[in-house]
Amino acid sequence: MLKETEYNFYYKLKKQSVHKTEVPKTVINSNVFSNLVNSGIVGKEKVGRGHIYQIVKPSDFEKFLSSAFPNPGISVNNKSDNIAKFRDSKATITEGKRIVFLRGFENVRVNKQEINLAQYIKNFGLFAVELKSLETPKICFVENLDSFLEAEKIIKDGFIFLHAYGRIGSELIKSINAVEALIFSDYDFVGLNEYLKFKSHFPNAKFFIPDNYDFLFQKFSKPLKKKDEGQQKPSEAVKYSTDEIVVKIREQVLRTNHFLEQQIVIREINEN
Template sequence: MKNATRNLLFKLIEAGRISSSNVPKSCRSDILNLKDRGFVDWEKSGRGGVYTVEDREAIITLLENTGYHGSTQALTPKAKAVAFHQDAHKGRDDTLLLMLSATQEVFWTNHEAAVNLFKIVQDCGIASLLIKPCDNWQTETPIALVENLDLLVYADQYFKHIAFDGSVLYYGGWISKRTIAWLKTLKNTPVTIFPDYDLVGLNNYLLLKQELPDLEIYIPENLADLLVRYGDPKRLTSSTDRTLIEQTRDEKASFLYALLLKHGVGLHQEGLMLGD
């Protein structure tokens, strides 16, 4: 039973009657079911109607045996949403979970604590970072933002072909607003985006560039050759909005877009492995 229905029943028991117009839409099916079961009654009143208590003890028993009755302080936002709305998606979790790798020894600090990211990656193959609102994770080592998991899982192999050393952070598809907001909290941390060379990749770069003016985008010297050899025309035929790309004054984005249009293809990020 919805938490809104429970609250409505508490009010009904206290007042003895509630106008139909005061019953939220989300509760109407529950209230009609309770009417059919003889828990409440309805009678016409003016242009509308009024719900009254028919079986007070039955309603009290129902309330005692449904819903969450414990302390909410120990509940996570998602668990609280299930308790009161039966829907975890209605709970907003303020934590941010990121997946990372590293190409060299990299240290991240959070207040007084320090973590050797490279050591974790050596031991476990990949690392994750759970960022809570009270955290202050920082690193002065460069960060590579990668769109696809392949560059994260096989970072040591990919970055043999690329002049980059530092942390590798997976953002997956469209970079989220929460990830962008967190990136803005980093101090003295150079950030380079390694996107798919297509419409989504260019949009991601431009959206992030608006928030991180010092952001760089990696453009391989042999990108034209990679497009000719391994380009995928479907990367340019998607329904992705091109407005931001076509109106930008960013020279690198304009150069990339013109190159993609010239060859009529885009390039999956994994093509960077084929640089030699």
């Protein structure tokens, strides 16, 4: 399915010719664009040392646009708008519902209301909310749900634990008002990227590393997925970070091609 980059390019091409250097790589390498050129709907004309693309068969190009982008005038605000405009729910990034789970034994202020979190934990095990704002002295983001449900066994000191439905975004982080922020995640590129997201909003944010981390990594780390299985790669932020923790874990993962899942940290505590 086509996405926003393709949409912008094809509607630009509808209005004017486009030089080859202005064609996005995702477009020029796509089967859709190749078919348009090979069928003669879009023409390629030499200009100077390069060449331009232009529409040769306007009526056929209009048919292509109406099929590829059924509702071009729609403003995209959610996934259903993506489907209507691009026929793909993931065509553009949209701000979804910020659903989070909370655990802890302190009172917190959620969406401007005081919540006795301990009472919810006692009765239901967790507190779920569409988060608009959160105020608490200490917040700990936990990447995996099963670790979130047991995190207080290894992280104490009055932290409130938060697990987000899906990846945590910058807008969600901005909605949190806390003095201390701790990230408890897998020890891999994804975990480091989540840490740096928090670090950009909470400069004093810390990445939780147990005292026996090196032992756990040596004994329980697992290989990264292979390239054809969607292998992890460090984001630009992780790749160029000079943060001491990021450098340590990043270089270890790159050197060994292994990473450590956070669940083993809690398992070792439970067994001991």
